[in-house]
């Protein structure tokens with residue numbers, strides 16, 4: 001038979017196992033959003049593309065963004081001469097409702113060195129946000145970076161995404177008023193729900 005104190009202890013453990021490891025912060029939560037759907041439909045100052053090092057388009061969200069933006073996007077990308085993994089570059093949005101596209105290159109997930117993958121993924125979010133702030137962008141939407149063909153597990157990726165965004169929003173007197181995580185499928189949606197307090 002459990003005492004009252006023991007009962008509390010058990011329920012706290014259960015709560016901790018399902019809740020985010022971050023505590024809710026009003027100043028941050030007011031600026032962070034989560035939505036499910038197609039990022040190419042979002043009317044924001046910038047959307048973040050999960051690109052590859054060539055920046056010349058591909059499948060997944062990259063293909064969808066290029067199709068929706070039109071051929072002018074590829075033209076501008078050709079002049080950028082690629083992008084290294086963990087870095088970010090910015091273009092216009094052309095026919096997209098979003099004004100700009102920030103292209104970042106996530107890591108191909110390495111099961112043998114998950115810490116290295118995490119460092120590179122963190123860098124994608126950091127570099128994208130820093131670039132956005134430099135460009136005076138106020139509202140930004142992130143597609144899942146590396147969570148498709150690059151094989152990054154959704155829950156681990158959502159933790160990195162959430163943690164990096166929270167740190168940057170807390171650290172800087174940043175121009176950002178809204179950071180939206182865009183989940184395309186239920187698996188990513190569930191992962192973000194767990195990571196965001």
Ligand code: AR6
Pocket residue numbers: 037038039040050051052057058059060061062063064106143144145146147148149150151152182183184185188
């Ligand atoms: N809107 C929002 N999210 C989307 C959309 C969309 N329209 N389409 C897919 N996603 P992926 P990666 C989600 O594979 O893993 C490309 O060929 C999808 O559910 O697009 O970083 C590039 O050129 C997933 O969670 O990107 C690279 O070669 C997330 O977008 C390579 O894929 C990322 O999946 C990059 O792989």
